[in-house]
Amino acid sequence: MDSSQFFGISSIAYILAMVAYIAYLVFRNSTVGIIATTITSVGFISQTIAFFIRGKEFYDIGQMGIMRAIPLTNLYESLIFFVWCLILGYLIIEWKYKNRSFGAFITPIAGMALAFIDISGMDKNIHPLIPALQSNWLLAHVTLSFIAYATFAISFATAIMYLAVTTDNKKSGAYIFWTVTLGIFISILVAMGIDFLTFKIAVRTPEAFIKSYLFKATFRSASGLIVLFSYAASAVFVYLVWRYGYALKKLIGSFSISPDLLDDLTYKNIAIGFPIFTLGGLIFGAIWADQAWGKYWSWDPKETWSLITWFVYAFYLHARFLRGWRGHKIAIVAVIGFVCTIFTYLGVNLLLSGLHAYGGG
Amino acid sequence: MKIVEGDLMENEKSKTLMDRIWDFFTSVRLAIVVFAVLSLTSIVGTIIEQGAEPERNIKLLSKFFGDASPTVFRILDSLGFTNMFHSWWFIALLFVFAANLIICSLDRLPRIWNIVKEPIKPLSIDLLNTMPIKREVVLKGKIDNAKGVMESALKRIGFKANIHLQDNGLQIYAEKGRHSRLGVYVTHFSIILILIGAVAGIFFGFNASLNLLEGTTSAVAYMRNGKEIPLGFEIGCNDFETSFYENSDTPRSYKSWLTILENGRPIKINGKEVTEIDVNRPLRYKGITFYQSSYGFSPTKDSLFKFSVASNDGKKQDVQIKFGESFNIPGTNIIGKVADFSPALGIDEAGRLFTYAEMMNNPAVFVEFTENGKSKYNQWILKRYTQTWRVPDGIIEFKDLWGAQYTGLQVRKDPGVWIVYLGSLVMAVGLYAAFFMSHGRIWINLRDDKNGTKITIAASVNKNKAAFEQKINKLVKTITVQ
Secondary structure, X not given: OOHHHHHHHHHHHHHHHHHHHHHHHHHOOHHHHHHHHHHHHHHHHHHHHHHHHHHHHHHHHHOOOHHHOOOOOOHHHHXXXXXXXXXXXXXXXXXXXXXXXXXXXXXXXXXXXXXXXXXXXXXXXXXXXXXXXXXXXXXXXXXXXXXHHHHHHHHHHHHHHHHHHHOOOOOOXXXXXXXXXXXXXXXXXXXXXXXXXXXXXXXXXXXXXXXXXXXXXXXXXXXXXXXXXXXXXXXXXXXXXXXXXXXXXXHHHOOOOOHHXXXXXXXXXXXXXXXXXXXXXXXXXXXXXXXXXXXXXXXXXXXXHHHHHHHHXXXXXXXXXXXXXXXXXXXXXXXXXXXXXXXXXXXXXXXXXXXXXXXXX | OOOOHHHHHOOOOOOOHHHHHHHHHHOHHHHHHHHHHXXXXXXXXXXXXXXXXHHHHHHHHHHHHXXXXXXXXXXXXXXXXXXXHHOXXXXXXXXXXXXXXHHHHHHHHHHHHHHHHOOOOOOOHHHHOOOOEEEEXXXXXXXXXXXXXXXXXXXXXXXXXXXXXXXXXXXXXXXXXXXXXXXXXHHHHHHHHHHHHHHHHHHHOEEEEEEEEOOOEEEEEEXXXXXXXXXXXXXXXXXXXXEEOOOOOOEEEEEEXXXXXXXXXXXXXXXXXXXXXXXXXXXXXXXXXXXXXXXEEOOOOOOEEEEEEEEOOOOXXXXXXXXXXXXXXXXXXXXXXXXXXXXXXXXXXXXXXEEOOOOOOEOEEEEEEEEOOEEEEEEEEEOXXXXXXXXXXXXXXXEEEEOXXXXXXXXXXXXXXXXXXXXXXXXXXXXXXXXXXXXXXXXXXXXXXXXXXXXXXXXXXXXXXXXHHHHHHHHHHHHHHO
């Protein structure tokens, strides 16, 4: 078996696990919970094996030694690694806190990332390393960045859960914030799913995908009617999430998850992720750029967005410690932090470069 | 650690101007505003393409503003948004950020410093009772025995015990990680160091580039605006080569072989006159660093084709000829003439040959062979494919077309980069202390009891209380097991 089959097994496992965790949340049957954990663990083990096999395949093609055979060189591999870190982090939390209900919030992020890989049809082939990527600093930079992204993703999930359990007044800002964020998140995902179903096409590069296909079946359709309908449908959807979002409160509330635990988990993940992100994401990235091009900082969109993300999380920490922010306000900052994280990784690669690419004709 | 904003409002009249400036810079509100403005303007700076042709950004803006886009562009341009990260106001914002950081840190530092400079002291029983973590156990045996047990148990969790004798027994007290309280300030300081390094680089360094054709030298590099920067020595390019992964056009490495010359004489660097550089391996000399950043192809009539020619009976000879010139296969009367060249020879579906790239991705020469003036055979010889080197009368190894490629070097002098690196190192230390270390303090009273020795443990920690509590539980477990 080659790596793609093991990756396939893990993708299916995580999506099944997502269903199982949600079922567990709804039915609260401990057998379902054990099944969910088992499926996740199988997926995790399979993904770990896949990672090693891909490393071996890489090693055989590149012939540059072990350090140049770590498969973290493109969007596909890094997203896969992100999912791996996320699931590892989740399994640790489940084991430490003896609580399975987070699974229903974290496996969807893993599922989303994997679905995104398939929907965008991004290139899964192994490409030997181009000269600029042959650097140990880059390797450390990418690995640590993704560990940090995974902790931020977990903090996002716990922050949304926190907001869900502590708000029920539909007029309150915090309630509107989390339901609208979640609603938009899901709408975008559904729109991407429709693109996939409509075009059924695997394009070579993410850039080409953005340019020619992303949202072409919905928000960017040639037909004005479809565009109008798409926006209307997502508005209605966001409205529905807003209207019935409080149901989540009852659901999570029926488990032994206190808001304090959620707040603490959000903080702990950011407290682990922030120093790793600073060192791995910003500093190692700068050192790599310095070694490769003689410029440690050039304000390119990627660097700038990393800095913005860093500002948001630095703000989170200072607001918490210096101003004693707790509750809704701080959870909202954590959510914004992860939105920036996603944008740093995907938005910059896909949207901004895409924007400039077709801006230039 | 909370700041009470109200305090700032009182006594406003009695404050000097200096105090007011100080207050302005210590306010967390300023920090928030600076964070927000830096972030929001940065977002704009990533959407507007920086330093690009105006048409590109006008086209981009027209997606949002339609016909008004040229006007919007003019406004943004005059506000500096098209080269925003170097605009005076953005740099000023960064300075305000730095000032805010320095003054906020200085404002808080004395309080923390007082804690850090004072080692732990024994405490009275009343104070012990106010500690957040408390445990009580009774150990069998005399107090001296219990003392030994306690000391080794503390050692096991990494605490060094101090002893204080008191009226009815003794107190063991210990602490760990006192200096980690400075982690936040070390981190803040490192940001300042990095900014200082960046400023030093801007004022005392330069960023330039230089294209060097194989076989040429230069004593200057060029700034973006075309200005010449004298290097103080000469640099020459002996050779440039791109190598590719087998059977693909994915580059494996870009290498230049460079020589530094002073007064026309080559200088040895690490014992060698010629230094090989690669994308992640630059050359440094006298504070100036040369990075491999690009390359190009511009052949001249003086470019040399380099072959290693061997006859079938093993006679070998190296030849260097120009386009149109000929060579001889040693020991034979066969003459080969370079009649055509392609930097990237490809073959289309119909089997026709064509040049598919402007760079030397797959260099090939077309050689016409004659014997005593009579045409014998012709052949394309490809540098990357050894099977094409074979001809009926020998092996023609096409080694290189030399003097046709130029190496694109990024030339940089940045005396501040070491400060930036130092700052990064300091930041790593500071972050580690701030997030992964804590200041834990333990006081243990030992008193004679009718069943043995009564032990009262009190402890406090400045962060991550749950983990510290586990440590204390471990401590209790070790002593009760014994």
